[in-house]
Amino acid sequence: MYRSHSCGELRESHIQTAVTLSGWVSKTRDKGFVVWVDLRDRYGITQLVFDTDRTAPELLEKARNLGREFVIQIKGNVIERASKNANIPTGDIEVLVEELVVLNESKTPPFTIENETDGGEDLRMKYRYLDIRRNPVKENLIFRSKVAMEVRNYLSDQEFIEVETPYLIKSTPEGARDFVVPSRMNEGQFYALPQSPQTFKQLLMVGGLDKYFQIVKCFRDEDLRADRQPEFTQIDCEMAFVEQEDILNTFEGLTKHLLKSIKGVDVENFPRMTYDAAMAKYGNDKPDIRFGMEFGELNAVAQHKEFNVFNSAELVVGIAVPGANSYTRKEIDKLIDWVKRPQIGALGMVYCRCNDDGSFKSSVDKFYDQEDMAKWAETTGAKPGDLICILSGDTNKVRAQLSALRMELATRLGLRQNTEFAPLWVIDFPLLELDEETGHYHAMHHPFTSPKPGQLALLDTDPAAVRANAYDLVLNGNEIGGGSIRIHDKETQATMFKHLGFTPEEAKAQFGFLMDAFQYGAPPHGGIAFGLDRLVAILGGQETIRDFIAFPKNNSGRDVMIDAPAPIDDAQLKELGLKLDF
């Protein structure tokens, strides 16, 4: 037993108790006649005291020589502090040390182990084990563990079974790139790491397991964008004998439980919005609805004058920015520069000030009169004191641009509070989406998603119009989960593969086992998967998932701490029947 108590445990009631503590030397303050040491472990900090009156001289000397991050064990007595510290739970007491053992020394750490560290991102990653000692990182990992436990408890209570699906599976060219694993026992052949357990969970439904979940690692060999990881964690779920309504209710229940148990937040029934409505009102299929600023489509009230920019546009659309009439001309010019940046790509922005006296002043007063602008205000919901920002152009592009502007302004205006949670179901997604480059249609969700009843024939005539039994759960402008009701008969699945450009042979080679399974009494089924990394980050009130992963990889997919990936031995390659060739 290295300790009788943790460093976060001792209170006034422990005064006069003999204790043994172990932990790290967080800080030493040497006042000559007295030395204080802050001893830290996972649970908190306890102040140790050594002084000339009560401490043996050798022990005092030993305390003086303790370096930062030394690991020590002490025995001593809990005493009342002379000057209490209300900022920490152990602030009423300190421990007068009688014995001190150095369990391990420490070199000076490359950055300070404090809430606000002086370590840069790279250094913190290389010494991640020291970074984890810092409270914010440690608390994030504990928080993640707690969220995962709550998910498991809730789903288990609902009779869901956690089933482990295999990690060594088969590569399928559909979707993102697979990581592959050469097989030594089957030379020239490869396993693939799963991008998700999709087909396996569907097979479990065919197998009658009814309610499945799994918290599981998934893998995608993508060129990494910021805040994407090659390995990530999903809460993967599937149910049989269900309709969309059953899935939405079940996982709305889970999400409410998490918000309540983890954050203490009660949320009303989640609103639902079609994909089309989300795109029209927010320019985005994962709208942040913590604030308004909904899109007002202005074609009808802005294309009747001589302003060609608007007249030639497919869509003219604006938002009312609350209180932003106070922006100076300079501030507005900066905003125009912001939307013209290549990342956003707007060609310009028309604005209209809504003055307190009810009059309007716009950048296109040449073309439009007060009556026109009153209609713009009405359509965008602008009130006196607001600023209307208007973009125009191709529908898809201009919606994306205005959506980006809306989010940016909301952030600037403090409308995106991380203590507020606004979940939303987005439903009725398109089944397919057009790849502009290749001219081919892809499955928007995945090839196993079922079209809305009665829309199968439409695939031949107007594929883009087909809607799917697919849904996303959106929280504060982030997609935290997505799923669908699946196809469960061989013919529909074959039709779907055909429309996705698979030959019957390709479909059979890659997904023959699933189509076979559909012939042996597959029940109606559907499911959902949540991105745990993102869910945890958002619940934790933060935006970067990396801070909630114990050992993340950098943007080149490297673990800089262990220095992986790395070359392997020639012998190893030879055993695998492989040769480097680049």
Added chain:
Amino acid sequence: MYRSHSCGELRESHIQTAVTLSGWVSKTRDKGFVVWVDLRDRYGITQLVFDTDRTAPELLEKARNLGREFVIQIKGNVIERASKNANIPTGDIEVLVEELVVLNESKTPPFTIENETDGGEDLRMKYRYLDIRRNPVKENLIFRSKVAMEVRNYLSDQEFIEVETPYLIKSTPEGARDFVVPSRMNEGQFYALPQSPQTFKQLLMVGGLDKYFQIVKCFRDEDLRADRQPEFTQIDCEMAFVEQEDILNTFEGLTKHLLKSIKGVDVENFPRMTYDAAMAKYGNDKPDIRFGMEFGELNAVAQHKEFNVFNSAELVVGIAVPGANSYTRKEIDKLIDWVKRPQIGALGMVYCRCNDDGSFKSSVDKFYDQEDMAKWAETTGAKPGDLICILSGDTNKVRAQLSALRMELATRLGLRQNTEFAPLWVIDFPLLELDEETGHYHAMHHPFTSPKPGQLALLDTDPAAVRANAYDLVLNGNEIGGGSIRIHDKETQATMFKHLGFTPEEAKAQFGFLMDAFQYGAPPHGGIAFGLDRLVAILGGQETIRDFIAFPKNNSGRDVMIDAPAPIDDAQLKELGLKLDF
């Protein structure tokens, strides 16, 4: 809503209730005037009834045409059964059907979906999704899920944190072969899949996380023996500021909790036995102590006569087989043949009958008298009516042979009851073991295991004598967990690597990050890992882990259902900078 109740739910109290059920047609019995259908789902079986008196003719006809494993939905009324079936929970009632919808048809399954199936292993693996519909497999998967939940609940209550460690790590030649994953973004470099999260969990201890666990997949590219899988699941645990005693107590607590909560079995404090004692008493480091038949070493009482077989042996050792004096000469000859099989490899077996009258009759009566044999009986604990089986030869070999014989006889005698649970700690393992082929020493547990205090110097003079702070948890003759107190300082770790044949450069290249970490205040720490697959199988009273894995691989490492591994596209290989070469 496809159903109002499950097929396992309806009781007498539901009589007169209108219900909707969905499930699979398990069986149809057509008596002409009445048709009964057994409707099955995950939760049970409910009998449906259709008859000429109460059912519309078209509906009766529809029921007649239902095939096995059709998926149907019915609406009807719960009525009392005329002849009740006490064997199933729903046996008091049946449902008089009013509406029937066929949700999906089914081809005739390749084997029967019943508790005892006519499907062979290969067929069951190819159609695993149908095999899972069978009760025994389904119940195993539900059982596994329950065990995992109990593990998580228990450890979470003890303030353990579940932390996900990475799957894409670095290959290390030590130990078993790694599966590797070529990196596309870092050409010519590879990740490896973890054989265990060993170094990461130690780094979490350096990071101050104190009590870690994870239920996690691990990977080993071994030539598969029966009942080994290339991917398997570990309950991986680590604690800081602990001694061996703390770990044993903590995980004895976990194991007791599992036995109690899952099996309803109370177990006393677990006995502890040193490795040396286990080898001497049972010839095995994972002895099954549900029964006696402990080894009696007979050198002192069997090497004093003219019997050269014994005199030239390093070890003469016997066991008393209870009641086996009743074996015929023929049966004993068969036993001798059994130990002489190449899998066991004994050259012969001496036996000694312990007659009811207190006299002895052995196969070596030429050499030994009654007094000698009385001593053998005393040493082996044999009583009148027992049979003493004696093997001799090289200590290690003969112990392994007699251990195999002991287990075989216990099985034959019905002494290995799967309702009885006898856990045991085996402690004080050797730190190193000699590889007979290469003449080199390997780490018996792994290179991070600490030697017993004060024994470090012994590594230079008598490496085989060094004992480790290492322990195994054994249950009913199976190792279900193993662990150790780790090295936590750089010097000891470097010494250990040196003795394992690493050059300092190799040690630094492979484990530099860990040795670096030890310089920044690594706390004393240790841990344990349980094999979940085996633990679940043993708790479930079975021996093959494959029946507790949803989608297992066969002995060639193949998933025959999805047909993996499989060749990949040339384009994929090219992107990875690889060429096939075999």
